[in-house]
Amino acid sequence: MSYRIAVTPGEPAGIGPDLCVQLAQTPIADTELVFVADPQLLQQRAHMLHLPLDLKEFDPATSQISGGRFSVMPVSLLEDNIAGHLNPVNAPYVLKTLELATQQCQDGVFDALVTGPVHKGVINEAGIPFTGHTEFLAKLCEQDLTVMMLATDGLRVALVTTHLALADVPKAITKKLLHDIITILDADLRNKFGIEQPRILVCGLNPHAGEGGHLGKEEMLIIEPTLNLLRAEGLSLIGPLPADTLFTDKYLRDADVVLAMYHDQGLPVLKFKGFGNACNITLGLPIVRTSVDHGTALDLAGTGKADCGSMITAITTARHMIARMKSP
Numbered sequence: 001m002s003y004r005i006a007v008t009p010g011e012p013a014g015i016g017p018d019l020c021v022q023l024a025q026t027p028i029a030d031t032e033l034v035f036v037a038d039p040q041l042l043q044q045r046a047h048m049l050h051l052p053l054d055l056k057e058f059d060p061a062t063s064q065i066s067g068g069r070f071s072v073m074p075v076s077l078l079e080d081n082i083a084g085h086l087n088p089v090n091a092p093y094v095l096k097t098l099e100l101a102t103q104q105c106q107d108g109v110f111d112a113l114v115t116g117p118v119h120k121g122v123i124n125e126a127g128i129p130f131t132g133h134t135e136f137l138a139k140l141c142e143q144d145l146t147v148m149m150l151a152t153d154g155l156r157v158a159l160v161t162t163h164l165a166l167a168d169v170p171k172a173i174t175k176k177l178l179h180d181i182i183t184i185l186d187a188d189l190r191n192k193f194g195i196e197q198p199r200i201l202v203c204g205l206n207p208h209a210g211e212g213g214h215l216g217k218e219e220m221l222i223i224e225p226t227l228n229l230l231r232a233e234g235l236s237l238i239g240p241l242p243a244d245t246l247f248t249d250k251y252l253r254d255a256d257v258v259l260a261m262y263h264d265q266g267l268p269v270l271k272f273k274g275f276g277n278a279c280n281i282t283l284g285l286p287i288v289r290t291s292v293d294h295g296t297a298l299d300l301a302g303t304g305k306a307d308c309g310s311m312i313t314a315i316t317t318a319r320h321m322i323a324r325m326k327s328p
Helices: 016-023 041-049 088-106 118-123 133-138 166-170 175-191 207-213 220-234 263-274 307-325
Strands: 003-008 031-037 070-074 112-115 147-152 155-159 199-201 236-241 257-260 279-283 291-292
Touching: 003 016, 003 088, 003 199, 003 307, 016 041, 016 307, 031 041, 031 307, 041 207, 070 088, 070 236, 088 112, 088 118, 088 133, 112 307, 118 279, 133 279, 147 175, 147 263, 155 263, 175 199, 175 220, 175 279, 207 220, 207 236, 220 236, 236 257, 257 263, 279 307, 291 307
Parallel strands: 003 031, 003 112, 031 070, 112 291, 155 257, 199 236, 199 257
Antiparallel strands: 147 155, 147 279, 279 291
16 A cells, blocks of 8 residues: 655744655655645755755646655745744745645545644734644634644543633633544544544543542533543543543553643643654544644754654654555
8 A cells, every 4th residue: 555645844944844855865665755845945955954855746637656756746935935034924835835735635635644843923923813733724624623632652642622821721621622522532543543442531620630629620510521421422431530640650551542631731741751753643634634743943944953753753653544544
């Protein structure tokens, strides 16, 4: 089985273009990578890195999947790019690469989308409201709700809320949201990862999971009733558990995923365990999408010091998901 995967480098001033150039040095036997980017940007970065780069233009109308091949689907920058220097003028370029790659995935041209890091701040400075890849791709795919999950060797962490101010988290966690998030998580672990009966550990929102209501009532009023309802539907759910003890071998050794209530409740643990060898996965989309677990690293752009490990993990994960979905 051969795969064709679209790769968007993300912020042109960051290390995304470096990662694409590094990827193009070693063919992947059963995978064709198509960089959706400005070809001149990639050539400039290759020159800075003193690495060869020979990319053919990708033509979806005539191209047949060819494992080990690299090509580029051209999207032009709006202004010349300088490595390490953000330019709001190029923010629409970043979003155009995502729009084009996503549409081609939906049309069946690509089997999956792997995304490099974007810089949320510079996109917003350009006057474009943007909270992150997860939310942007959900809108492009006309999905009301998606789930962000990060994965590394031995640990998966999904989130109920994503890029949201901490003060806004408690009121955002409703019975409906929690029900829908867990339903998507359970379904995609079955369908895209081949886990027959996913075992999901659920964090409490408050310290000590609310301490019986003394440290917060969200567990009693929202989380526990929702988990009980889903258990009655046959889902395997453990919790709510205090987040300060959930991430221990006692619980994790038999778990398939941890569901954290907010971004910085679960992701620091995962990144401590596997930063640089983890990837971000968007569940609930009609396409396969994975991403790196790190930011734009502007200070490393063009230096040759960027680590390709997370990008390789994202590609490997995408291939496994595609294989699972295509298997009989």
